[in-house]
Amino acid sequence: MDQIYELLAISLSAILANNFIFSQFLGICPFLGVSKKVDTAVGMGIAVTFVMALASAITWAVQRFVLDPFGLGYMQTVAFILVIASLVQFIEMFLQKAMPALYTALGVYLPLITTNCAVLGVAQLNVQNSYGFIESVTYGITGGLGFLLAIVLFASIRERLVFADYPKSFEGFPIALVTAGLMALAFMGFSGLKVW
Amino acid sequence: MDIMNIVYAVVVLGVLGAVFGAILAVASKIFEVQKDPREEAILSHLAGANCGGCGYPGCGGCAAAILAGNAPVTACAPAGPENAAAIAEIMGMAAPTGERQVAFVRCNGGTNAKKRFEYIGVQDCISATKVAGSPLECNFGCLGFGSCVAACQFGAISIGENGCAVVDPEKCTNCGACMKACPRGIITSVPVSKKVHVLCMNQDKGKAAMTVCSNSCIGCGLCQKECKKDAIHVVNGVAVIDYDKCVGCKLCTKVCPRDAITPVATAEEKEKYKAIKKAQAEKAKAAAEAKAKAEAEAAAKA
Numbered sequence: 001m002d003q004i005y006e007l008l009a010i011s012l013s014a015i016l017a018n019n020f021i022f023s024q025f026l027g028i029c030p031f032l033g034v035s036k037k038v039d040t041a042v043g044m045g046i047a048v049t050f051v052m053a054l055a056s057a058i059t060w061a062v063q064r065f066v067l068d069p070f071g072l073g074y075m076q077t078v079a080f081i082l083v084i085a086s087l088v089q090f091i092e093m094f095l096q097k098a099m100p101a102l103y104t105a106l107g108v109y110l111p112l113i114t115t116n117c118a119v120l121g122v123a124q125l126n127v128q129n130s131y132g133f134i135e136s137v138t139y140g141i142t143g144g145l146g147f148l149l150a151i152v153l154f155a156s157i158r159e160r161l162v163f164a165d166y167p168k169s170f171e172g173f174p175i176a177l178v179t180a181g182l183m184a185l186a187f188m189g190f191s192g193l194k195v196w
Numbered sequence: 197m198d199i200m201n202i203v204y205a206v207v208v209l210g211v212l213g214a215v216f217g218a219i220l221a222v223a224s225k226i227f228e229v230q231k232d233p234r235e236e237a238i239l240s241h242l243a244g245a246n247c248g249g250c251g252y253p254g255c256g257g258c259a260a261a262i263l264a265g266n267a268p269v270t271a272c273a274p275a276g277p278e279n280a281a282a283i284a285e286i287m288g289m290a291a292p293t294g295e296r297q298v299a300f301v302r303c304n305g306g307t308n309a310k311k312r313f314e315y316i317g318v319q320d321c322i323s324a325t326k327v328a329g330s331p332l333e334c335n336f337g338c339l340g341f342g343s344c345v346a347a348c349q350f351g352a353i354s355i356g357e358n359g360c361a362v363v364d365p366e367k368c369t370n371c372g373a374c375m376k377a378c379p380r381g382i383i384t385s386v387p388v389s390k391k392v393h394v395l396c397m398n399q400d401k402g403k404a405a406m407t408v409c410s411n412s413c414i415g416c417g418l419c420q421k422e423c424k425k426d427a428i429h430v431v432n433g434v435a436v437i438d439y440d441k442c443v444g445c446k447l448c449t450k451v452c453p454r455d456a457i458t459p460v461a462t463a464e465e466k467e468k469y470k471a472i473k474k475a476q477a478e479k480a481k482a483a484a485e486a487k488a489k490a491e492a493e494a495a496a497k498a
Binding site: 090 | 201209213217219220226
């Protein structure tokens with residue numbers, strides 16, 4: 001029972017209170033780059049969730065069975081980047097063969113995930129918080145869901161920004177950054193949500 | 197011990213990398229997708245701008261469509277005829293022929309066209325057409341908000357001085373993106389060497405077309421009568437040039453009462469042409485009279 005509560009706490013924290021984008025500022029690049037349309041934002045969000053879940057599982061195993069026994073904790077970043085890069089490559093090959101439809105839908109976003117620091121972030125945070133296997137995977141999935149929520153909300157706001165009346169010099173990224181800042185402020189409200 | 201640490205780090209990471217590399221190598225064999233080598237070859241002959249002018253998602257999509265036979269070998273207009281010929285060779289077909297085509301905006305309205313109201317909404321042609329018909333009285337004219345300018349990947353189209361879109365034939369690749377973007381559908385393909393064009397697409401007849409714009413084609417048919425090559429016809433209330441027949445003599449531009457055919461003849465040229473025609477008509481009349489007289493004399497003698 002305790003563990004269920006803990007998993008719930010991890011999920012809520014990852015999705016709302018400690019949202020990867022709005023309070024940890026990880027994965028900002030795809031957040032700004034792929035948020036012009038809701039459709040592509042959903043695709044990117046799902047792809048990131050998928051990779052984050054798998055990456056947290058595998059990096060947990062690498063940390064536990066390879067790095068820890070040899071006392072190589074300081075090589076974490078390098079090892080994790082290695083894991084993530086090969087994982088993304090592997091998923092790309094797998095999808096192309098098994099699910100060509102999903103592969104074409106994700107398109108260029110799939111390889112872009114390699115450079116998404118939210119994926120590396122979730123792996124490192126798992127180690128920092130000394131999560132077990134189930135907790136790590138939960139954190140990975142819900143962290144990805146938090147990313148999905150953030151990018152979809154942001155994309156739908158950006159689609160409506162066309163009709164907003166703002167000075168011409170704010171056009172494009174400036175107004176997007178202002179919007180992102182306001183959304184981050186709004187998400188700060190969730191930090192009062194202390195259930196753990 | 198310090199040395200051992202370094203050795204451990206190198207060995208562990210090396211092994212880790214080797215293991216992942218091996219997994220990827222095996223996976224690439226297991227999950228290998230058979231690709232037609234011709235697709236790569238075709239792709240190398242496309243423009244590579246991912247302009248979407250062919251109607252397929254990017255150049256890769258176009259290459260796949262050409263390979264599948266769903267698109268003609270000339271599907272990529274920006275690549276030009278040399279590359280189309282190369283693709284035709286890859287596909288084992290005869291090389292296509294034909295002159296280079298460029299986009300052409302068939303409207304000369306702009307500031308000449310009457311405004312129905314002042315539009316201050318989203319600066320985009322499609323949005324503008326959604327508001328009470330459109331800001332223009334003319335239902336066929338260029339709105340000048342530049343949806344085509346935004347659609348052009350080659351910087352070949354701009355809003356001209358009089359508020360109408362104008363294509364730069366030098367830069368235009370005839371990809372067709374502007375034609376799809378224009379809600380009025382007034383951008384068409386024309387052979388690059390032809391210089392005489394009808395600058396209006398207003399299909400309304402006579403007065404209806406005349407009131408909305410000072411440059412509109414009213415379908416009077418003077419140009420059709422004037423043309424010696426049977427190259428210009430009034431179709432659906434608007435003059436249309438048959439580019440296969442047009443030789444660019446510009447006679448039609450001189451008789452157009454609405455200055456709707458480019459290059460627009462100046463008043464002077466028109467007067468001159470009128471005078472020549474009048475002189476010719478008089479000459480013909482005199483000749484006819486002389487002939488009639490001669491015949492009459494001949495008849496009287498006999």
